Amino acid sequence: MPTVRVTVTLKPSLLDSAGRTVAGALSKLGFDEVRDVRIGKVIRLEVERYDEQRVHAMCRQLLANPVIEDYRIEVEP
Amino acid sequence: MPTVRVTVTLKPSLLDSAGRTVAGALSKLGFDEVRDVRIGKVIRLEVERYDEQRVHAMCRQLLANPVIEDYRIEVEP
Numbered sequence: 001m002p003t004v005r006v007t008v009t010l011k012p013s014l015l016d017s018a019g020r021t022v023a024g025a026l027s028k029l030g031f032d033e034v035r036d037v038r039i040g041k042v043i044r045l046e047v048e049r050y051d052e053q054r055v056h057a058m059c060r061q062l063l064a065n066p067v068i069e070d071y072r073i074e075v076e077p
Numbered sequence: 078m079p080t081v082r083v084t085v086t087l088k089p090s091l092l093d094s095a096g097r098t099v100a101g102a103l104s105k106l107g108f109d110e111v112r113d114v115r116i117g118k119v120i121r122l123e124v125e126r127y128d129e130q131r132v133h134a135m136c137r138q139l140l141a142n143p144v145i146e147d148y149r150i151e152v153e154p
Contacts, residue, residue: 001112007119022120022139031135035078036123042084043099046113058108062099 002050003076008064009040050075079127080153085141086117127152 010016016038023037043063045055055073064071087093093115100114120140122132132150141148 009119009121019120025139026135029135029138031131033125033128033131034122034135035125038121040119040121042086042117042119043096044086044115044117045103045111048110048112051110054108054110058103058106058111061106062102 001046001048004045004047004050004055005074005076006043006045006055006059006063007040007072007074008043008059008069009038009071011068011070014068044076078123078125081122081124081127081132082151082153083120083122083132083136083140084117084149084151085120085136085146086115086148088145088147091145121153 019037019039022039023034026034026037045058047055052073059071059073060066096114096116099116100111103111103114122135124132129150136148136150137143
């Protein structure tokens with residue numbers, strides 16, 4: 001059964017406050033090589049049949065908010 | 078500057094209730110080909126220098142909960 005990986009991330013122009021918090025925490029822990037952190041979601045879908053257009057429709061209708069988020073679709077081998 | 082992608086997912090043996098909710102919503106929207114959904118986090122780190130052992134340490138100390146989560150580290154080209 002094909003597995004589809006949808007990665008949803010905030011658009012680059014938007015401030016990622018969770019990411020900034022994690023960056024601050026990593027810096028306090030001594031990981032001073034970290035310059036920037038951005039956090040997104042990864043949604044693994046197990047589908048009976050893969051149809052790219054239908055996965056785009058899932059993203060637009062439910063999985064991502066196209067106003068503030070980008071998404072990427074990958075089929076896992 | 079290297080970009081490191083850390084993907085954090087619930088261990089396969091654990092129930093992913095958010096994933097189950099999304100699977101139910103997709104099914105109600107007519108996407109009946111979806112058999113299973115699991116949701117994880119993806120954390121993109123921009124680092125001044127890449128040291129795999131240090132990224133493992135970040136995961137163990139902050140980014141993942143090793144009791145219930147698995148993580149995977151990839152360096153983006």
